Amino acid sequence: MANRLDFERPVQELEDKIEELKSFMDEKNIDLSDEISRLQKRLAYMEEEVYGNMTAWNRVQLARHPERPTTLDYIDRIFDDFIELHGDRAFGDDEAIVGGIATFEDKPVTVVGHQRGKDTKENLRRNFGMPHPEGYRKALRLMKQAEKFNRPVVFLLDTKGAFPGKAAEERGQSEAIARNLIEMAGLTVPIVCIVIGEGASGGALAIGVGNHVHMLENSWYSVISPEGAAALLWKDSSLAQQAADTMKITAPDLKELDVIDEIVPEAKGGAHRNVEEQAASIQKVLKKSLEELSKLSKTELVEQRYEKYRNIGQYTFVTDTIGLK
Amino acid sequence: MLKDIFNKKKKYATVPSEKIKQDVPEGIMTKCPGCKSIIYSKELEKSNKVCVKCGYHHQMNAFERIKNTLDEGSFEEFNAGMISENPLSFPDYVERLEKDRKKSSLNEAVVTGEGTINSQRTAIAVMDARFRMGSMGSVVGEKITRTIEHADKEKIPFIIFTASGGARMQEGVLSLMQMAKSSVALKRFSDNGGLFISVMTHPTTGGVSASFASVGDYNFAEPKAMIGFAGRRIIEQTIREDLPEDFQTAEFLLNHGQLDSVIHRADMKKTLSTVLMIHSKGGDR
Numbered sequence: 352m353a354n355r356l357d358f359e360r361p362v363q364e365l366e367d368k369i370e371e372l373k374s375f376m377d378e379k380n381i382d383l384s385d386e387i388s389r390l391q392k393r394l395a396y397m398e399e400e401v402y403g404n405m406t407a408w409n410r411v412q413l414a415r416h417p418e419r420p421t422t423l424d425y426i427d428r429i430f431d432d433f434i435e436l437h438g439d440r441a442f443g444d445d446e447a448i449v450g451g452i453a454t455f456e457d458k459p460v461t462v463v464g465h466q467r468g469k470d471t472k473e474n475l476r477r478n479f480g481m482p483h484p485e486g487y488r489k490a491l492r493l494m495k496q497a498e499k500f501n502r503p504v505v506f507l508l509d510t511k512g513a514f515p516g517k518a519a520e521e522r523g524q525s526e527a528i529a530r531n532l533i534e535m536a537g538l539t540v541p542i543v544c545i546v547i548g549e550g551a552s553g554g555a556l557a558i559g560v561g562n563h564v565h566m567l568e569n570s571w572y573s574v575i576s577p578e579g580a581a582a583l584l585w586k587d588s589s590l591a592q593q594a595a596d597t598m599k600i601t602a603p604d605l606k607e608l609d610v611i612d613e614i615v616p617e618a619k620g621g622a623h624r625n626v627e628e629q630a631a632s633i634q635k636v637l638k639k640s641l642e643e644l645s646k647l648s649k650t651e652l653v654e655q656r657y658e659k660y661r662n663i664g665q666y667t668f669v670t671d672t673i674g675l676k
Numbered sequence: 677m678l679k680d681i682f683n684k685k686k687k688y689a690t691v692p693s694e695k696i697k698q699d700v701p702e703g704i705m706t707k708c709p710g711c712k713s714i715i716y717s718k719e720l721e722k723s724n725k726v727c728v729k730c731g732y733h734h735q736m737n738a739f740e741r742i743k744n745t746l747d748e749g750s751f752e753e754f755n756a757g758m759i760s761e762n763p764l765s766f767p768d769y770v771e772r773l774e775k776d777r778k779k780s781s782l783n784e785a786v787v788t789g790e791g792t793i794n795s796q797r798t799a800i801a802v803m804d805a806r807f808r809m810g811s812m813g814s815v816v817g818e819k820i821t822r823t824i825e826h827a828d829k830e831k832i833p834f835i836i837f838t839a840s841g842g843a844r845m846q847e848g849v850l851s852l853m854q855m856a857k858s859s860v861a862l863k864r865f866s867d868n869g870g871l872f873i874s875v876m877t878h879p880t881t882g883g884v885s886a887s888f889a890s891v892g893d894y895n896f897a898e899p900k901a902m903i904g905f906a907g908r909r910i911i912e913q914t915i916r917e918d919l920p921e922d923f924q925t926a927e928f929l930l931n932h933g934q935l936d937s938v939i940h941r942a943d944m945k946k947t948l949s950t951v952l953m954i955h956s957k958g959g960d961r
Contacts, residue, residue, distance in 0.1 A: 513886075515906030515914050520924060521932045524905040525885040532859035533891050537867060552843070552852060553886040553905070560856045574843045574852040574883070584845055598848045599764045608763065610849055657860045661821070663853040664814030665763040668755075669783065 356412050359620060362401050365394045402619045405569075407595040407604075411577060413569040413621040414548045420626045421480075422449055422464030422507045425547065428630035429637065430455050430462060438489060442522060445486030447478045447514070448558070450493045455505070456638060461497035463490045463558060464507030464547075481514040484527035487557050491531050494538060503541035503641055506558040511576060513554030528557040535560035536660075537653060541644035543637060545615065546570040546602075547622075551579075562647075562656050563640040564610070566602035567633075568617040572610075573600035610663060612640075708732050710900075724941050733898045733941055735878060737780070738787040738804035741837050745945055746791035746800065753789040755822060760784065760815045766846040772808070780806040784815040785840070788823040790832070794949040796956065799827035803839040805879070810840035812884055813847040817854025820888065824861040824870075833871040833952055838889040842882020855887035862888055871955050873948060875939075876903050876926070894951060895935050897926035898944075903934075 355363045369390050376383045405413075413419070426433050430453035437444040450463035467480030474480075490506075497504045513524055535542060535558075544561035550572030566572060575583070580598050581590035599605075602614045615636050618625040647655060706717045710732025720727070724744055725734040736744065742751050759777075762769045777783060785807040790799050801823050803810045820836070827834040843851035862872060874892030876885075878901040886905050889895075897903060904924035912919060922928045926938045939947050 513905065515910045517911060517915055517917075517919060517923070520904050520906065520911070523890070523932070523934050525903075526890040526934060528886040528905070529859075529888070529890040532856055532887055533863050533866070536856070536860040536863035553855065553883055556852055556855060557886075560859065573849050574847075575845060580845055597764065597766060598845075600848065605849060608848075608850060610853055657864065660853065660856045660860045663857055664818050664850055665761040665847075666758050666815045666818055667761055668757045669759050670757060 354416070354418060355620075356409070356416070358405070358409050358412070359401060362394070362397055362620070365390060365397055369394065398619055406592075407571070407599075407601050408577070408592040410569045410601050411549075411571055411591075411595050413617075414571050416621055416623055417469070418623040419548055420622050420629060421469065422466045422509060422547065424626060425507060425630055425633060426451075426453070426462055426464070428627065429634045430460065433462070436489075436493060439485040439492060441488060442485040445478075445483050445489060446476055447480050447482040447510075448486035448490055450490060452502075455641070458641075459500070459502040460505055460641075461493050461502055462505045462507070463493050465510040465555075465558070467509060467548075478514055480510050481512055482510065482554065482557075483514055483516070483519045484522040484524050487513075487527040487531050490558050491527075491534055494531075494534065494542075498538050498540050501540060503543065503644065504538070505637065506542065506544040506561065508544060508546040508550045508555045508559055508572070509548035509570075510551055510554050511549055512551040513557065528553045531557045532560055536656060539649035539652060541641060541647070541652060542656070543640045543644070545633060545637070546572045546611075547633075549576075551576050560656065560660070562644050562652060562659070563612045565613045565615055565636055565640070566605060566611050567615045567622060567629075568602050569621050570602060571595070571600040572602075572605055573598050706734070708734070726941050731899065731940075733878065733900060735805055735839070736941075737806055738782065738802040738837075741802045741877075742787065742791070742800070744941070745835075745837075745948065746793060747795065751789055751791040751800075753787060754826065755788060755819050757783060758815050758819060760813055760847070762846075763814070763850055764846065764848050766848075769846040772846075776807045780804060782807050784819065785810045785812070786816045786819050788819045790826065790830075793945060793952060796949065796952040797830070797832045798948075798952065799823050799830070799832055799834045800836070801834075802837045803884070805839040805841075808844060810838075810879075810884075811842060811844035811851070812840060812854050813844035813851045814854065816840075816844075817851075817857050820854075820858050821861045824858065824865050824872075828861075828865045828868055828870055831868075831870075833873065833955065834865065835873045835875065835948060836888060836892075837875045837877055838880040838884055839877045840880060840882070840884035840889075842884055842886075852883065855883050858888050859891075862891065866893075871952075873951060875944070875948075876935075877901050879903070881905070881907065890934070894937075896937055896939050896944075896947070897929065897935050898941060899926060899938055901926045903929050 433453040435451040449466040465480045468474030468477045542561035544564045546566040577591040577595040578588045580594040582588040605611045622629040708727045711730035788801045876897040880903045929935045
């Protein structure tokens with residue numbers, strides 16, 4: 352049984368109760384099926400109540416669930432013939448980003464994603480999925496390779512942010528991110544980006560400029576983490592729950608703001624409750640995107656990306672211009 | 677304003693707070709953060725806001741910068757009346773914008789337009805740290821993008837002076853996407869052979885450092901300017917060790933191969949002019 356979060360407790364209690372009655376019925380040979388079916392109806396209602404009314408913070412909790420599938424979990428299930436490719440050819444190999452070549456629906460693709468660990472040991476190796484510049488430069492190398500061989504690039508986003516460290520600054524964290532934005536802007540092959548967990552700031556966007564950008568239902572994507580926003584705006588990181596709401600970071604929020612294309616539905620209670628099913632729904636949306644984008648020429652792909660980002664933002668004009676004084 | 681300073685000094689009698697430091701330039705005297713000496717504000721202005729004693733580069737506002745960089749009277753401003761909306765309905769955002777508009781006499785954190793440097797045409801964007809710490813929301817992203825598109829259309833160079841704390845929190849993911857928006861425009865401009873010069877001034881951090889500021893054909897910076905992706909305090913908390921004093925200064929970046937050159941303010945116009953001149957001698961532009 353998967354770890355449940357606090358807000359899911361009422362659902363879990365009811366599920367436990369039903370299980371209990373079932374085994375009691377078997378054991379004692381008493382017919383409790385009426386009672387069970389009554390509880391099952393109540394469970395369905397309660398699931399609707401709990402999962403249909405999730406707060407932004409509930410989604411953040413699911414996006415961070417320790418059992419939530421990672422990039423490699425999806426690569427295993429969605430792609431065939433995956434060969435992982437390492438290194439940026441300049442400094443080292445950053446395991447916070449994984450990437451390689453594979454086939455998807457029998458066609459060649461390049462796939463790159465943030466990779467966090469599933470336990471402490473792996474998290475140390477993968478730096479909790481927070482890349483250094485060499486990670487972004489590996490991603491750059493692989494996308495340019497994809498461009499050379501004319502195959503689409505799929506990016507899976509899942510990071511708490513680019514790593515804030517001394518070495519990262521020394522090696523040009525800013526430049527590494529900025530360079531990727533520029534190169535993704537001009538890439539002449541289809542780019543599809545899917546936010547599978549956390550999408551924090553420039554560290555996420557550095558592999559996030561695509562022709563299509565999708566988000567899993569319980570992922571989040573913003574300019575900063577809810578904790579960071581609370582600390583900066585209200586000098587109190589304990590207000591993260593409130594910040595999650597105010598900052599409009601969930602998939603439905605971003606759809607509303609016209610920043611993403613599609614919301615990929617998740618199983619009730621999150622992607623980790625049914626990884627196979629989740630991989631299948633990602634596969635479905637990816638297939639649709641790649642089919643659509645394969646119809647565009649190189650120029651049209653770059654043009655489509657230009658228009659997509661060109662139109663993001665809200666502003667207005669006043670007439671009382673101030674001007675040079 | 678001046679009265680406030682004296683009141684506070686009486687109470688605390690310590691080094692002026694950040695707020696007072698920012699307020700002082702509006703008065704008669706300015707305390708130099710570099711050498712702590714008190715300078716007449718008028719004298720400071722005469723020296724392009726560089727301390728004559730220690731060479732400290734005081735922050736310049738956008739119009740001072742334009743005056744210092746472009747030929748007199750050559751600047752034509754674009755989209756001066758573009759202002760922010762409140763896309764997330766963020767509490768207090770509208771009030772804060774209004775306050776900064778009054779404080780800075782600017783409608784937003786960047787001034788954009790076209791002018792000449794020693795008679796050579798250029799598109800220019802100058803960020804102003806007095807307005808919401810120079811942060812980039814939809815308007816900053818849009819004005820910069822429009823200026824790049826103008827440079828592309830007119831086949832003239834694009835110069836940016838950055839001064840920014842990064843992406844603007846109050847516009848959330850839309851601020852983040854301005855990094856991508858300006859990047860698609862820069863890429864097209866670059867592919868068409870456009871010349872882009874980035875001059876990083878104090879401070880250039882976060883989402884601005886991690887987008888256009890770092891990808892100029894030439895990356896310049898002013899002496900001692902703070903430039904970096906993550907904030908110093910956050911890094912110290914993360915790695916739990918002290919950072920070198922010059923960490924994230926222009927000189928630090930130069931030493932680590934991230935900049936082409938650190939240029940004194942007095943030489944800035946001349947340097948930019950020379951780069952434009954060299955470029956005018958070859959190719960189509």
